[in-house]
Amino acid sequence: MEVLQLVVYGIVTGSIVALGAIGVSLVFSILRFAHFAHGDVMTVGAYGALVGVTLIGVTPMVAIPVAILFAVVAVLVAEFCLYRPLRSSHPVILLISSFGYALILRSAIQLVAGPAPQVFKSGIQIPYRFGEIVIRPDHFWIVGGTILIIVALHLFLSRSKFGKAMRAMSDNMDLARISGIPAYRMILITWVIAAALAAVAGVFLGMDTRLHPVMGWRLLLPVFAAAILGGIGRPYGAIAGGFIIGISMELSTMVIDPGYKHAVAFALLVLMLIIRPTGLFRGTSL
Amino acid sequence: MELSGLFGYLVFFLSTVSIYAILALGLNVQWGLTGQINIGIAGFFAVGAYTTAILTAGPNAAHVGGFEFPFVVGAAAAIVTSGLIAVLIGMITVNLRSDYLAIATIGIAEIIRFVFQNEQWLSHGVRGISDIPRPFHDGQGSGYVFLALVLACVAVVYFLVERARLAPWGRVLRAIRDNEDATEAAGKNVRLFRLQAFVFGSAIMGFAGALYAHFIGFISPDAFEPVFATFIVWAMLIAGGSGNNKGAILGAIVVWLVWSGTETLAARLPPEYATQASAARVLLVGVLLELVLLLRPQGMLPEERPRPIARRKD
């Protein structure tokens, strides 16, 4: 029974990791660099929701639009001030710049909100019991919300004109340009979607555990591992990768110290890099 | 009295800068020369520090150690262990784009920190390892002896790295960085060269870690937070000039001046703002790093040849 309980936790963690990994994957496929500030964009989202929760007094789920607003602003500031001016440089300069921006976001949050951990809502939730499995109401919200978002993303990518254009750019940037797809507008759309997903992931992470300034940075490794596992540039792969990473991380606590959860994500990443660097779903060849 | 206090501070300042200069030189071998991104400097730094701490510190029943080996043995072991870890990571990522190396190094640094935090028997967990002796002369005036030692170490590392840069080996590394395919076509084993550079740089970082452990005399996982051990080193190298070893040293001096200068300012604030002040200082260094990337990507001392990854004309 313990296994099933851990699988439940794994699905919750996996939902959060997947939402982050989709964004990393999309950004990589359109902008061609690993966005190291993505974890901290999640943190911005979580604290954005906290603003909504404390100021307006709504639940974190209702405060998600506020979270998205914060995260989108954070990302667009970086796009206009850093990433766009640096775009003609080598892509690794963008990576380093995003690493610097990660630090900027994190210290800004610490400056405003303080370094102490916070929670959206104190008090104990009454969990649901299914046999021996215990599920908190928050976990339903997290998994349900993630499923909803994945469906919406799927419809966007497979049905809408701009979603298809995004896939086209990821497939073949030059041909997309030649076909008249407006590259810059697509870049902005990519940022907004990636930031929105990161914001939701951050809110979910805050609901699952608690908020602190390094919460997103700590999750960056599993998020990248999921994106690589799924094949970078493949949003559907990132979803699968997220759940694989999340479930493996939680199941590993049966045999090893929970402190090493991240080592499990890392081990999976390393394993993938050795046997199949393009990921399970054959991502962008590097 | 005041003068001797100032003098003592200067000794402290120069010793710290020297250790950072060695880190920046190590990073310059990886990034400046070869174009590899190491976001896990803190990991190699920590491995070096803990290796020498375990080998040279006095006995403590709570964790392994008590060997009381001399400094030279500890430092040599630090170089070897950090180098070995670099071999492992390098072998996995050496064929892949540098983004993967960046991600892998983040992972390894986090795991190393977890190990030192959790494994009581090895590292005494969060309580850390204390009583790490100052080399050669431990006691009154040891600060001066240590400063002399660490300055000599900077000189030796600078000499080695500069020789490596100018040697055919360094030319191959730059060729790989600038045009990997052409270098491969010229019959060079690109992977092997890359691996060598990564291991060389990481071993230097491990050596810096050893010096740090002997300098402070006490280490705990807190000292290896990525902000202090990784991010600041990047800021130093980028500001000083990637690819230029003199620039790496100059960057260490300048960034550390800014960092400790703001510390002095922050100390004047009321204590309730202490945490905010430290966050503001990180923010400031972050903004500085971005400004350098945007306005002067070649750094204060540009590499002595056209940089291929500098900005192209728009």
Added chain:
Amino acid sequence: MALLDATDVTGGYGGADILCGLNLTLSRDEVVVIVGPNGAGKSTFMKAVFGLVNVRAGSIVYDGRDITNNKPEDIVARGICYVPQERNVFPSMSVQENLEMGAFIRKDDWRPQMEKIYELFPRLAERKKQPVGQMSGGERQMVAMGRALMLEPKLLLLDEPTAGLSPKFIDETFRQVKRVNALGVGILMVEQNAKQALAIADRGYVFSSGQNRFEDTGRGMLANKEIAEMFLGG
């Protein structure tokens, strides 16, 4: 009036000039083929027409308008479409989606045009939902051409459409080019299979070292012994 009129086109990728004063005209509904040795600047010239190469001197006039150094997205909007030699499809997307991407900038209803393209390439009609990455080289070439035709261009630029195809598909590709031309689309084509290409061409040009060497009707060029020996492989 010529649909495309290029005069003294000079330029390259920033270093030495690759195009050294090239001239070419193409009338409405014409098939024009450029042949010549490797490095003659054939593909570069085509890219220059499409705004992908900087033109330092000379002019390119299309449909009475100077389009020299215009951006590719503006040139597409004017009705010129370009099919590169390589990487000319979206491999993870289906046939239908590839065609839709070709119509990205259209505001009107493009579905009738898509039906026309399926009529033109019945093989594609059978595989609408198949990812293009799983298709053969010849089929991909159809998708590439189909994508370009979605905008109902007046001029289609084809860069070596038969490169790497098996002989069976080479013949088929040329037949399709002719059929596309019959719809009223001018075609400018660079080809290695010079003889077959000239057989369907109205006129041909020989480029060499970035300069015009020769021009004639397709038939005339095939009949010219000297040209055949030097440029058409005997």
